[in-house]
Amino acid sequence: STSQTGATGSAEGAKVAFLMPDLASTRYEQADAPMFKAKMKQLCPSCEVIYQNADSDAAKQQQQANSAIAQGVKAIVLDPVDSAAAATIVKSAQSQQVAVIAYDRPIPATPADYYISFDNEKIGSMIGQSLVDHLKKEKAKGGILQVNGSPTDAAAGLIKKGVHSAVDPSGFKLLAEYDTPDWQPEKAQQWVAGQISQFRDEIAGVVAANDGTGGGAIAAFKAAGVKVPPITGNDAEPAAAQRIIAGDQYNTISKPIKIVAEAAATVAWEFMQGRKPAGKTALYNTPSELFVPTVVTRENIKEVLFDSGLMKAADVCTGEYAAGCTELGIT
Amino acid sequence: MTVVQEGRVLGLRGALENARGGDLGVLPVVVGLVVIWTVFQILNPVFLSSRNLVDLTMDSAPVGIMALGIVCVLLVGQIDLSVGSVSGLSAAVLAVLFVTQGLPVLVAILAAMALGALIGYLYAQLFNRFGVPSFVITLAGLLAFLGLQLWVLRGKGAINLPFESGLVNFAQLSFVPPWLSYAFAAVASAGLFVSGYLHARARRDAGLPARGLTGLLVRSGALLLGLGAVVWYLNQARGVGWMFVLFVAMVLVMHYLLARTKWGKSVYAVGGNVEAARRAGINVKTVYTSVFVLCSTFAAVGGILMAARLAAANQSSGTGDVNLNAIAAAVIGGTSLFGGRGTAFGALLGIVVIQSISSGLTLLNLDSSIRFMVTGAVLLLAVIVDSVARRSRTSHGRA
């Protein structure tokens, strides 16, 4: 019936769905969802946000979208588990006059109503490039290990592609690479430990696709009793911030999640009121807005993560990390 | 006339005695289901809306079909851990053949199913020749076919199935026209009556006690009413999906095969006591082969439908909790992990329980951590109801 579909009528008390893809990265539960909800509350206090996480299962995401539509949402903010499979969600939502805002990952096959993101491929190339630049500066010798994300995760594929675009032409030899099943840090640790046995001190650096696998790589070096080379991360988890402060991890990447989540809320609110916001650019035939993430290293961690209020010193500078914090002036 | 009356008395008395004896059949699972439905409906009134139930039926079909295969494997006392991988592989093969290679969709479907059958055959050979536990064989299969799936999709990641194709249409948008759905209900109930009547007549002619006419009429009437109500309610939204009809038809066929054919009896016998079955002259290896082939083929069908429903095949197709859901549906539906006990209808009921929990929790809008905890708790509750009833049955001496 028409009362359940969006685009017309009053937006007061309307519902909007915020569908996130997985739990492999902690950011969706801890950053994206609460920030989106907060902004929505501010824009429309009577509106309801339906937040769901698909736990890396495209079919489950479809089920979640269907149930959101059944509950009469007027817009869906969708971070697709699988960009191809998400086309079905877009189709069926649009056929029932529900707007779909692609979030974080694009949906190339069927244009959504709007696309707001950082670009995972870009993220891959940024962490890779940052590491390569650092190694060149240090005049490091040897090669690079590449720890990718889950072989069954589309986003991991994008990051992997980006990393290759930085590492392949860098002049450093790619010693070996590994798709980490389920993004499991333990698996990454085990693989890196094996490579340490194999390459010993040939390893100049490790590009890890997220902070968890990066942590695993660091533990492997520590457990082997070998000096830890520069290792990357991604997601700017507090645990990674601690490791960067302690000097164990070289970099991570901070995505301006707050800005993006709030932008998504604003756009969704526009759609819920029946308007069609125009994009800043167009990607995949979709009006789009892209944001640039920041690489975080020991040099800029204070400004990017702490001065901006993304993290609190009290949470991070605990125990043995206090000394490092003081050294970097984080209080 | 006396015969008919005697029959009716037996029918009634039989039912009563069964209830006293604790043989409640599928009743406990149904009770569990009703409890779940009531709770979710109270928590969110969308749950029992026609729309949501339509989605529920459609979501049940693919994994339900896999559960049907699992029931067969469990019945012979074995297990297949690889239905998820096989379904993912068949989705990938389907997509590559159909989309990338441009073959007709039917050819692609048949090829994917043939691959599934071949995998089952391979399992059966390994099991029959070397006596490797099926747990290990299918664990190896789980890994190997996940690898093969990734390899088939290498350099592509995900392949969209065209929305216009009949297959995607079948899984997403094609519903039984209302008149036909009512006709189905009528045919089913009439069929039940006629077959029951013929059977009762044959039994009476042979001097065996049989159900009376009234009992048959009541039973078919109840089915007509029940089915009619369900169909009517679903027709308030999009109606009964053809995919769901396919699933139910497969359940019926499997029920027939298991309950009314020699092959079905062999399956139960092998699961109950494989040595006794062998000594009875049953070709035990053939039974194992048929069951493994069936299970993998059903897994392939499930994978195809899952891909069709998503309109895409990707690297993560069939991973995640597909395996566990399929096995859990079979177990919740009353199939024993030790073989010899279970029914095809169990798979239907089990998957509906699982999908109801999943759908209900989706509607509740919970934090993931809470969602996992509640899923576990609800699953347990649903099965406790069932187990307590079954236990009263065993304490009455029927194992």
Added chain:
Amino acid sequence: MTVVQEGRVLGLRGALENARGGDLGVLPVVVGLVVIWTVFQILNPVFLSSRNLVDLTMDSAPVGIMALGIVCVLLVGQIDLSVGSVSGLSAAVLAVLFVTQGLPVLVAILAAMALGALIGYLYAQLFNRFGVPSFVITLAGLLAFLGLQLWVLRGKGAINLPFESGLVNFAQLSFVPPWLSYAFAAVASAGLFVSGYLHARARRDAGLPARGLTGLLVRSGALLLGLGAVVWYLNQARGVGWMFVLFVAMVLVMHYLLARTKWGKSVYAVGGNVEAARRAGINVKTVYTSVFVLCSTFAAVGGILMAARLAAANQSSGTGDVNLNAIAAAVIGGTSLFGGRGTAFGALLGIVVIQSISSGLTLLNLDSSIRFMVTGAVLLLAVIVDSVARRSRTSHGRA
């Protein structure tokens, strides 16, 4: 003197007869292992390097301990699907108590283990009271405790364990000093000799046939040589990790408990024929409780060690293939899924097989699709060797 001679003859003859009868014990798994090692060594000479073997021993310990618990549960004919989740939860609890709350590490460890024990107790209650199949109970547990783990880590995601802490040090960097490791080998072999000698004397005194002195000497000597060689080789790199020593010690303790105590016999009896065990006056419920508690506690210990080895607890701790690896290790080590057959040493061998495959493939630097396929194939091969040998045993009439 005649008695000793008779004993020796029996010892030799017994061994021969066993081999003729097909009772090869753990030999087939060992053969499978040797095959795997040879192939991987040919493919990559780093595989059998001391360094890599040291890593292999260390990686084996946490999941190996979980497999030890699984062996117990399988022995009574039940299953625990939730060891992964329980390990992840205990890692999370440990990290929160130790790092966030700042409690002493020992308190945190004990609390995590207590939580594990409590979970096992809960399972046992559900199983004993309601007769819910353990498959479903622990499936619900898998979900619920994954949820609890996420909830415990809410707002944090991952928690680093300090590298300087004794726990992380234990799991990563603490190795047995070479002299002590040789001493261990010597003590083990002397212990085997003394206990064997005392036992043989007692049997001879009672007029029973017993192993001869020579046989005992040869056996202990072989153990000394074998252990000595292993220790020497590992000492070429970092040596024998304390964590691995802990694992081996736990295997030995469990072996003793299962083989030489009343409780152990009850476990086998319950798995072999639960009704017979009950009629023999065994408190079957207590046996189930003990076994579930043990399994969950071991899962918690495994989780703690895994977190220590990673120096972090995170949301994905214990997910992925931890469950399957632990169960597969038990099964590969010869534990029957139907109960009543298996040993503690099986868990040790099984996990070494699994870790060898994993480590060998890690070194080969394969594409992940190929890696999955090869893992499946190698797993299967390792078990086929074993099964063929076992089959020859059954065909000789020993089930």
Added chain:
Amino acid sequence: MTPILSLRAITKTFGAVAALTGVDLDVAAGQIVAVVGDNGAGKSTLVKVLSGVHAQDSGTITFDGRQTSIPSPAAAHRLGIATVFQDLALCENLNVIENLFLGQELRPLRLDDVAMETRSQELLQQLSAKIPNLRAPVAGLSGGQRQTVAIARSLLGDPKVIILDEPTAALGVAQTAEVLNLVERLRENGLGVIMISHNMADVKAVADTVAVLRLGRNNGVFDAARVSAEEIVAAITGATDNVVSRRAARS
């Protein structure tokens, strides 16, 4: 003789099947009571009630003068009731010694296998058992060998009442004779024995009293010395003209 074990009005149903209806039975110390009856008469069900496998639906059990209940096999063991079940209840995966001592192992925390093996050998010798290897799983034993193991097991504790459910069904002639000798020795040692058997010759040879069950009800208690086999058969089948008498008449 005051009965050591005495049953009154025991009733037990399985679903729609009434296996026992108001059954009475008395056994005194030093007395051998044979319980006989047709197939499905409820004999094994009675045994299972006495050994704590099934709880009776109604009726009372008096043991040693005190009214009691036997909720579990462990409770029966505690009272001093040892049972040889018709289906033997052995664990196929355990060996002979382990089966003999199941639930009553010597030295629980460090099993005394020497003592257990010695005692097993003695026991089995006493029953003239022919078992090639006490350390092989029971799965490989012949039917009679298993039955011998089950009988030997019931003698292990220090029971006051021994219940034997068709103990000689699978036994060879020599072993049967040994078991009958044993039963007589048990009587001499002052134990109460309930023996279920289909073999009238055996019943007549050892029993003091013969209790007949028919369709789950008492159908007479006879003094074994005074009753003839034909009378027992008549009570079992419920008719003096039965297939057994006809067969006997024919040959």
Added chain:
Amino acid sequence: MTPILSLRAITKTFGAVAALTGVDLDVAAGQIVAVVGDNGAGKSTLVKVLSGVHAQDSGTITFDGRQTSIPSPAAAHRLGIATVFQDLALCENLNVIENLFLGQELRPLRLDDVAMETRSQELLQQLSAKIPNLRAPVAGLSGGQRQTVAIARSLLGDPKVIILDEPTAALGVAQTAEVLNLVERLRENGLGVIMISHNMADVKAVADTVAVLRLGRNNGVFDAARVSAEEIVAAITGATDNVVSRRAARS
């Protein structure tokens, strides 16, 4: 009489246990051969060799004049050898009718349950079985009821040779008489029957020939009409002075 089934020098070992060593046996059509022997003498092993459960290690089997091998139970069925096993080999999860017709169901693609139920009732009546409900799982049957089911099953096909391994061990007096009657009817119908039993009275009553096994070897073949029970027992135990004779002398 030319034998329909004839064994020569059958040998079978289990690991270190030699269950059968060079055993010969002949059965003619219309002849009842009783195989007797001590527990563990190898009788059931012989049955299992004949029914395709175990393959012999060496020796030859001749059936109906042709030398043959019996690699599987299905092969035995095809030859026309039906067997009642000592351990019955029933599926506990199936009901009586399903067990009776297991492997030989009527109308494989649409089971004819009416015909199967009628036939089951007839068969069981013929054996005077007392089974309350043919549609209840065998798990709930008494020992004798199960044995009756197993015997009934062997009669279902159209066998030429029937092998009964202790068929009356668990049967009541009436049922035993019926089975003995049945065995005689089988002989009249020209079937060969191999019956294993520990009961000398039954053996003497129906058998034409008595073959004794001792420790896995032939220990004499007797004409049942001319041999006394004492002689058979002496051949079984290997001594004329044995526990059976002593017991007999005592009483």
